[in-house]
Amino acid sequence: MDLREVEHDLGSLIDGNILTMESMKKHTSWRIGGPADIMVIPAGVEDIRQCLRFAREREIPLLIMGNGSNLLVKDKGIRGIVLKISQGFNQIGVRGNDIVAGAGALVPLVAKRAAEAGLSGLEFAAGIPASVGGAISMNAGAHGKCIEEVVRRATVLTPEGLIADLNKEEIGFRYRDSSIREKGLIVLRAVFALEPGDPADIRTRNETNLVKRRNSQPLEYPSAGSVFANPPGQWAGWLIEQVGGKGMRVGDAMVSEKHANFIVNLGEATASDILKLVERIKRLVLEKFNIDLKLEIQVVGE
Numbered sequence: 514m515d516l517r518e519v520e521h522d523l524g525s526l527i528d529g530n531i532l533t534m535e536s537m538k539k540h541t542s543w544r545i546g547g548p549a550d551i552m553v554i555p556a557g558v559e560d561i562r563q564c565l566r567f568a569r570e571r572e573i574p575l576l577i578m579g580n581g582s583n584l585l586v587k588d589k590g591i592r593g594i595v596l597k598i599s600q601g602f603n604q605i606g607v608r609g610n611d612i613v614a615g616a617g618a619l620v621p622l623v624a625k626r627a628a629e630a631g632l633s634g635l636e637f638a639a640g641i642p643a644s645v646g647g648a649i650s651m652n653a654g655a656h657g658k659c660i661e662e663v664v665r666r667a668t669v670l671t672p673e674g675l676i677a678d679l680n681k682e683e684i685g686f687r688y689r690d691s692s693i694r695e696k697g698l699i700v701l702r703a704v705f706a707l708e709p710g711d712p713a714d715i716r717t718r719n720e721t722n723l724v725k726r727r728n729s730q731p732l733e734y735p736s737a738g739s740v741f742a743n744p745p746g747q748w749a750g751w752l753i754e755q756v757g758g759k760g761m762r763v764g765d766a767m768v769s770e771k772h773a774n775f776i777v778n779l780g781e782a783t784a785s786d787i788l789k790l791v792e793r794i795k796r797l798v799l800e801k802f803n804i805d806l807k808l809e810i811q812v813v814g815e
């Protein structure tokens with residue numbers, strides 16, 4: 514693939530930004546990852562449509578991302594196009610007791626807007642560093658609640674470029690997953706069904722949840738949140754702690770002392786360091802508990 518040619522040809526089709534050989538360190542919460550051949554930051558739906566068509570016609574792989582808070586990008590980077598749904602889709606509006614938010618809006622800002630409007634239901638999500646699209650796709654959750662419980666519907670773009678409105682059941686929510694990825698859908702917007710409440714109380718609950726996070730998670734270091742999904746009836750963090758995982762280190766990648774299901778980047782960690790640590794933890798947990806831990810993070814690139 515001739516990157517200059519792709520940049521030129523794609524540039525004539527879309528209004529948004531096109532970046533070539535863009536370091537994914539700048540776009541992931543782990544601050545890890547080699548370059549993406551091409552990154553497109555679409556300005557609107559038409560840009561996404563053009564990008565989908567372009568990639569299909571030229572047989573170029575396409576990866577959708579939001580805020581990059583659940584991605585481990587490998588050290589050689591990503592071949593093809595990364596479509597980052599962000600500033601072109603960050604509108605947040607209030608409609609009665611509903612909040613309508615673009616897929617690129619950050620969930621903490623949506624929770625803040627809901628509190629200002631006296632709408633309750635998103636307090637659990639106040640500290641999840643997701644975009645709305647990423648939170649829907651991953652069915653993000655915290656403090657015993659998840660996005661599924663507050664979503665009324667989502668507007669998506671199909672791989673064929675058609676817009677569809679999906680209700681909660683049609684989104685196919687599962688534990689930290691949904692049918693969005695397997696169907697190749699792109700979330701454009703979501704409607705959250707909330708309940709009226711006192712703005713001061715809602716703000717207090719948001720703040721309480723943020724404090725709980727600061728006390729239990731190593732937010733002072735780059736990470737991607739929980740690395741492993743909790744096996745049914747178990748806590749991955751507890752299992753990792755039991756096998757002596759806390760403080761275990763490969764290069765600048767270290768299992769957090771504060772929360773054993775977080776691997777933090779102490780400075781110059783690479784994806785290869787993280788993956789070595791992941792394998793070591795998986796082996797220890799398998800040997801001691803006969804449990805095969807599954808990744809919650811998504812590993813992409815080469």
Ligand SMILES: Cc1cc2nc3c(=O)[nH]c(=O)nc-3n(C[C@H](O)[C@H](O)[C@H](O)COP(=O)(O)OP(=O)(O)OC[C@H]3O[C@@H](n4cnc5c(N)ncnc54)[C@H](O)[C@@H]3O)c2cc1C
Binds near residue numbers: 616646651732
């Ligand atoms: C400090 C920290 C704390 C965290 N705490 C939590 C927590 O409490 N609970 C929790 O569930 N997660 C948590 N996470 C993980 C992460 O925030 C969630 O998984 C989140 O849902 C990812 O959203 P994102 O926008 O960053 O998506 P990305 O990481 O960019 O992408 C994740 C997946 O979503 C897909 N995606 C993104 N946007 C779209 C879109 N518009 N349309 C279709 N697919 C899309 C991508 O293709 C990819 O498959 C935490 C992460 C960090 C760094």
